[in-house]
Amino acid sequence: MAFGLLRRRRPRGTSGAGPTFSVPLPPDAGAFGFEVVDPLGQPMAGAEVTVTALDSHRVATRGTTDPHGYFMATLPPGSYSVMTVAEGLSPARENLDITAGVALPPVRVTLEPARQLELPTAGTWLFDPPHTAIRFIAKHVGMAHVHGRFTRFQGGIRVAPNMADSHVSVRIDASSITTGNNTRDNHLRSADFLDVERYPYIDFTSTRFAHRGGSKWTLHGTLTMHGTSRSVGLDTTYLGTVNGGYDQELRCAALAKAELHREDYTLNWRSMLARGIAVVGPTVQLELDVQAMYRTHDTPTPPE
Known part of the structure; x- marks a missing residue:
């Protein structure tokens, strides 16, 4: 484009x-x-x-x-x-x-002053895939930025009465990565990158919510990718709760961002360059644009 x-x-x-x-x-x-x-x-x-x-x-x-x-x-x-x-x-x-x-x-x-948004009702909220996007941006070595996304995932939020004690879990099908280029996508799925045959999932599990003021939070947790787990912090903007959708479900929304370093997950871009393999750069910007639907207090939060 x-x-x-x-x-x-x-x-x-x-x-x-x-x-x-x-x-x-x-x-x-x-x-x-x-x-x-x-x-x-x-x-x-x-x-x-x-x-x-x-x-x-x-x-x-x-x-x-x-x-x-x-x-x-x-x-x-x-x-x-x-x-x-x-x-x-x-x-x-x-x-x-x-x-x-x-x-x-x-x-x-x-832009109006940030109002104190009402926090989501305590209970389980499940991601709505048609209205949720997991995207990333990486700089292609020596070239323009590469935009991509994962198309298959599941996740949810267990909202506690005290928001700081809430829990988020996300499971991404690593093979669903797409950047609009089949050759590049197949390479990203290969053993040089995500190695989806050995490591079919990318998992994030939160450890705590830290309030930064207004609608800003930092979501601390563990990201497991390519068989390696690392602590990450997602800069999160809570967008509020509304009744909407086809069945007028109670929904909440948030936008979360983080910068990942590929070498933290044993994705060694230098060795790939030495072998003459065209790769994306060492950092990746990850973004989650989430809508979640309220279910019940007893609905399981995937993945378990």
Whole structure:
């Protein structure tokens, strides 16, 4: 996919007028621009923006707003969800449709003060796979970033009356890794990387929740991959609880991120380079965009 920055221009002699855009559109691409402001209407620099394709749940692009609070990009035609997050403020989510050859008018997004979100009801919450995505980004050695995801997984959250005592478990089918390139995917499944025949699952089990203020938490736990277990911390933003879905289930949502180092899991990228094997870089950015459905106090939390 082709991405590009848009150039922003303010008309000379105009006071308080909204910006206009000169957009160098790639072939078969459209464009959008966000102006992100704080609760007082001031430009919000450094806000994190993540754009996700609604059909595949893959991250299309991400970045931060510039010093003037702007984020701009070009995208292939399609429907997207745009999540904007800043410390101490409530996340904002916008949906947009991109059409080839069209630059959408700039949209102003106001981030409101973070409210104290009601924590999930105590009991068992099960991941909803159609509305949950486990994604990763890795830098291909000497080339662009590789975006991928795992398509088969199960997991759940056992919410305790005291949230700090809650428990999360996730089991990922390692062979379900996909990056949109069959040759690369088969290589990632091979003994050079995940070795899915010997190690068919990637497991995460939490040890504790640590509250960082507002809707921010750090989820500490153990990640087991390629036969090796390591302690990791997931930077987590709790997005709240709603009644929704086809049967009006009670649902909660969260976004969690972590940086993994491949050598921690005996995935030795240097030895692969020495053998002339094209690989991704030594660090991988992992992201979980989770919706979970409330079941009962007695529903088991997979995997056991």
